[in-house]
Amino acid sequence: RIYNRHQVCADATREAAKALGFRLLAQDIPSNAATGIIMPEDFDGQKFVKSMRDDSGITFAGGQDHMKGKIVRISHLGYHDFMDTIIAVSAFEMGVKKAGLDIELGAGVAAAEKIIIDHI
16 A cells, blocks of 8 residues: 555656656656656756755755756655655645746646546
8 A cells, every 4th residue: 555655656746747848757667666857957956855855844855966957856755645755746836836947837737637637
């Protein structure tokens, strides 16, 4: 049951990222532990992660080593449920929009909801 919840949350997050026009770090065999979202080249993922934590109280993770600043990671493990996924996707949307990216607010949340609704 717990593994299934992590898979649903991961699937919902991946679909949300794609609906917003982002590419995923892991395409073929993605992990259900976290979703890596590739950010546009001119976008500082580390700065975004810091501003989300400082301004919104939302914790995302950045990339490590050669991926630092290039990706944002959203975790699905621990005490994390379907509504936490919706909140994370919504926060991600608002954060990247506020940071200047041209995305459609609500598109990611709608995509995530389509995955989650069959599991609540």
